[in-house]
Amino acid sequence: MTKAMNSKRKKATKVRRRLSANDREQQIVEEAIHFFAEGGFGGQTRELAQRLNITQPLLYRYFPTKQDLIERVFNEVYINRINPSWATLLRDRTRSLHDRLGDFYRHYSEATYRYEWIRLYMFSGLRGEILNRRYIRIVEDTLLMPICEEIRDYCGWPSVDEKPITELELEQVWVMHGGLFYYAVRKHIYHSEVSDDFPAVVSQVVTTVLEGLQSRMSKGKP
Amino acid sequence: MTKAMNSKRKKATKVRRRLSANDREQQIVEEAIHFFAEGGFGGQTRELAQRLNITQPLLYRYFPTKQDLIERVFNEVYINRINPSWATLLRDRTRSLHDRLGDFYRHYSEATYRYEWIRLYMFSGLRGEILNRRYIRIVEDTLLMPICEEIRDYCGWPSVDEKPITELELEQVWVMHGGLFYYAVRKHIYHSEVSDDFPAVVSQVVTTVLEGLQSRMSKGKP
DNA sequence: AATATTGTTTATCATATGCTAAATTAAATT
DNA sequence: AATTTAATTTAGCATATGATAAACAATATT
Numbered sequence: 001m002t003k004a005m006n007s008k009r010k011k012a013t014k015v016r017r018r019l020s021a022n023d024r025e026q027q028i029v030e031e032a033i034h035f036f037a038e039g040g041f042g043g044q045t046r047e048l049a050q051r052l053n054i055t056q057p058l059l060y061r062y063f064p065t066k067q068d069l070i071e072r073v074f075n076e077v078y079i080n081r082i083n084p085s086w087a088t089l090l091r092d093r094t095r096s097l098h099d100r101l102g103d104f105y106r107h108y109s110e111a112t113y114r115y116e117w118i119r120l121y122m123f124s125g126l127r128g129e130i131l132n133r134r135y136i137r138i139v140e141d142t143l144l145m146p147i148c149e150e151i152r153d154y155c156g157w158p159s160v161d162e163k164p165i166t167e168l169e170l171e172q173v174w175v176m177h178g179g180l181f182y183y184a185v186r187k188h189i190y191h192s193e194v195s196d197d198f199p200a201v202v203s204q205v206v207t208t209v210l211e212g213l214q215s216r217m218s219k220g221k222p
Numbered sequence: 223m224t225k226a227m228n229s230k231r232k233k234a235t236k237v238r239r240r241l242s243a244n245d246r247e248q249q250i251v252e253e254a255i256h257f258f259a260e261g262g263f264g265g266q267t268r269e270l271a272q273r274l275n276i277t278q279p280l281l282y283r284y285f286p287t288k289q290d291l292i293e294r295v296f297n298e299v300y301i302n303r304i305n306p307s308w309a310t311l312l313r314d315r316t317r318s319l320h321d322r323l324g325d326f327y328r329h330y331s332e333a334t335y336r337y338e339w340i341r342l343y344m345f346s347g348l349r350g351e352i353l354n355r356r357y358i359r360i361v362e363d364t365l366l367m368p369i370c371e372e373i374r375d376y377c378g379w380p381s382v383d384e385k386p387i388t389e390l391e392l393e394q395v396w397v398m399h400g401g402l403f404y405y406a407v408r409k410h411i412y413h414s415e416v417s418d419d420f421p422a423v424v425s426q427v428v429t430t431v432l433e434g435l436q437s438r439m440s441k442g443k444p
Numbered sequence: 445a446a447t448a449t450t451g452t453t454t455a456t457c458a459t460a461t462g463c464t465a466a467a468t469t470a471a472a473t474t
Numbered sequence: 475a476a477t478t479t480a481a482t483t484t485a486g487c488a489t490a491t492g493a494t495a496a497a498c499a500a501t502a503t504t
Binding site for chain 2: 040042119122123125126128132133136167168171172174175176177178179180181182183185186189190191192194195197200201204205207208209210211212213214215216
């Protein structure tokens, strides 16, 4: 029995060695995502290696420098995370704007309100990486601006062709968007207690904002 | 001329040495705030010393460990930053709730939407410091809950005595609060372009939220 | 002016940390 | 089975980094 266990354990301990280059690389990236998300990019390569059950120099076989690994992590987490179908969803005027926004934030939060995503994003921002500004630009152009336009339509305001979206209109949507994002910051960065019914929060907030904007409109505020 | 310049330069370089212990300590804390806010708590003590024009071991005369200095920075930045008069302001029902919230966020943002405050706060959160949760608790108890109560009154809902503030009501206010806070995150962490008229943003958001909530109420949603 | 006090620097230690070169060995190829 | 290929480890370099002890020197005290 002991023999069997030993051989089994041996296998369990050693069998994972000598992966194919592709598998090992992917494994490293995967673990690096968790690792850097937890402690930031100051984390030591030796500790990362330990978590992978490999030696530290092996990391350098796959990534020439730590910075290269970090950039790979960025790519893995942030590339192609914005689904183009979301913009389509938002513009679908056969549905109520309330439902569209609810659906959108359900999808959006599933993709981005994750422990790794949120934390790496904030670490990256504090580091002064270009990533965040680039991401914000995309969010603004492909998501928030369309939302502004749908709000225009919802409230019966002039179309974008007649009058471009103003800075304040965009900021209004940013506060909603940022407020919902901040829910994830409270949860994953501060480890604070938050409501466990995020869709309910979205629904309530969206209702309030839409009703509020519509009410402002009826009082003659474009 | 060269002589005069030399002696002058010498003076300029050396005259600031040998401060009183109190002055030196304060000077170190002050610089440490900027230093850690920029690069995080991983910043090297040697670099901090260089910026202070002192040698690195001198830091350890005033702070036994780096961690001690960091905690001192926390105290300096976060202790007594919440002005009790804000809660009073918020409860002053002789004024419109819109004006009260506008004033409150003017004061609150002046105190906390600062480069150092925001960044140290986020660095601290990512580090897992208790600071953030403690701060959040205070914000919730002394600011957001009162706001919830005022909203109840504003909308003509039952008082808190009759029915405690629900989780969703608090979350609604958190999204507004967090959304406004996120304005500062975009500015000071992502270095993104934001509207330079924050009071206008506040005014607009507050109007929308208040109108929206009131409108929901009139449709029978407490 | 001599002495005591204390703010500051010099020199240094121990460990951490990114990274490299060469040796080793598991797996693929012949 | 012998040989080649390539994944992995061992050993170690160079510099970074928090921290300490002792020497030094500006200021205060006598």
